[in-house]
Amino acid sequence: MARSQTHQALPAELLASAEWQKACRGRDFARIFRLVKVKAGIYPSRIAALCGMTPSRVGEIMAGRRSLAHIDVIERVADGLRIPGAMLGLAHRPWEIPAPTRAEEKQPGPLPPVPDEPQGTEPAEELDDLLALVDGRATRSTLTALHSSVQDYWRRDNAHGGATLRPAVVGHLRYVGRLLKSAEGGLRHDLQGVAAELARLSGWAYFDARQYSTARTYFIQALKLSHAHGDSLFMANVLSCMSLLATYDGNPNDAVTLACRAQDAARAAGEQSLVMSMLHLREAFAHATLRDSHACHQAVDRSRDEYEQSCGREAEAPSWVRYFDETKILVDTGIAYARLGEAARAEPFIAEGLRRESTEQQRGRAFHAYWLASAQLQQGKLDQACTSAGLALDLTTAIDSPRVSGHVRELHRRMLPYARETPVLAFE
Structure with missing residues (x-):
């Protein structure tokens, strides 16, 4: 990304200091940002620009009012500030890997890059x-x-x-x-x-x-x-996607607001139990990220109630929500519990959903295998976690989903404390 390319490496003496290394090991981003400000002269507004955040969010992190937990956001900070991946328990970042040396014989020139962002005419x-x-x-x-x-x-x-x-x-x-x-x-x-x-x-x-x-x-x-x-139901659908995006982007409070607003839009469109069931589970994901157990369980219960009301009336629902069937509600309920940290409750839901899922749904199965492995690892079930992680890894090699690949890398990082155990060696 452009913001990473314009930033020079942090001072070597800062990276070598015991205080910095301790902050990185604990992923203490309040201390990391303060050290970057004091020792490297990079002020909060610049930190925000480099890491793709707002200045107010950086200020809240430095003051200890917010934390960073999601792997995607942590990777963005590592890339923006040029923090070596190993210091934060990540894989080597792309910019750490040296470019291959040029062969003496002239090679054909590279193809022009395909732009990721919408470009001008x-x-x-x-x-x-x-x-x-x-x-x-x-x-x-x-x-x-x-x-x-x-x-x-x-x-x-x-x-x-x-x-x-x-x-x-x-x-x-x-x-x-x-x-x-x-x-x-x-x-x-x-x-x-x-x-x-x-x-x-x-x-x-x-x-x-x-x-x-x-x-x-x-x-x-x-x-x-x-x-x-004039389609309020589809507006609810888009808002639910934005809620999930906010959860991934480290803004769970926004995710709750967007999920609730999606429910309001769906209610305004009339009785649609299947849509409401899906939206309540999106709300549950956001509450789980906030570790709000009571609100998460309430949202899961409302989702189940709405789903039961929708049974036999699926044909009345919009086509875009008909994927949300019994298998999907099982696995999404398990993921909500796993996000909440209730691994023992999450595992049977995800395992049953994964068992029922079609083998053609490779991206979904890879994602759900990751969550099953995560729930098993939380419980110390190392053998089962490595088996599920192996399934996730196998499926990930057959798809193109950086989101799922990022989850699998995060799982690998969480296995590092068990690196000498036989199941982990086999997974490696």
Whole structure:
């Protein structure tokens, strides 16, 4: 990332100091930030810019009012401040690995990079605009084909991860945006719905790639499009995605607020028990991250109650929530308990969900195998944890999901205290 590339390494004397090394071992980021300020002359506003945070958040961490626990945020701090990964119990960071030496014989030049962020208008996009004029206006057949593409993208996301889908999904979103310019009446209204679906899918693909700022941009676009489309239920769906993103990005209070606001939007749209069941579990995830046991259990209970009311009425629910079945509620309940630290309660839920899950859902199975291993490791069940971790690792090699890969790396770090044990050696 650009912010990492412009920052020089921290002073060697700071990295060698006992105080610094103790702070890193304990992941005491209040002390780490204070030492960076005093010893390296990097002030909170600059720390915030380098680490992708707001200055107020950095100030709260330095004052001890907030902490950092999620691996994604910790990796961002390590990369932003150039803290060697081993000091924080992480794998070697990409910038620590020396570039390969150049061969004497001249090699072919590298291909131009594919931009991750939405870019300005390029000649290719102008050509697309011209070709769109030749194609003519959108028709009902166009809508049918677009809906089919969206369903196929979601299937591929679940099977293989969303990271590699980004160029195709964003391209489709731009194409629909061009169609909207000339569409009118009911067709325009329906195209806005398709655009909202593609924007949410774009946000999800970037979320799965752990590019959270870009994901948030697309989720906001999806929210605006679904508002223009007048679809309160889909707005609730987008808000639930933003809640999960906030949980991963180290903002659990925001995650609770977004999940509750999603529930309000769903209630405004009418009786939809399956949607409400999914939204209550998203709220449970956020409460679990805050270690609020009472609120988490209440949200799980409400989710189960709503799910029971939805039984036999699944066909009435929007297509985008029908994935939320008995298997999904089992495994998500287990994950909420695991996030809360109630590993013994979490394990049977996740194990049963994983047993029921289709083998075609490789990304989901990898994610759930990680959570099963995590719950088993919390209980000291080293043999079972390593077996589950091995399944997660095997599945991860067959998908492209940096989000799931990051979880598996975090699990590996948590196994380091048992590095000499036979099951861990086999996992290595």
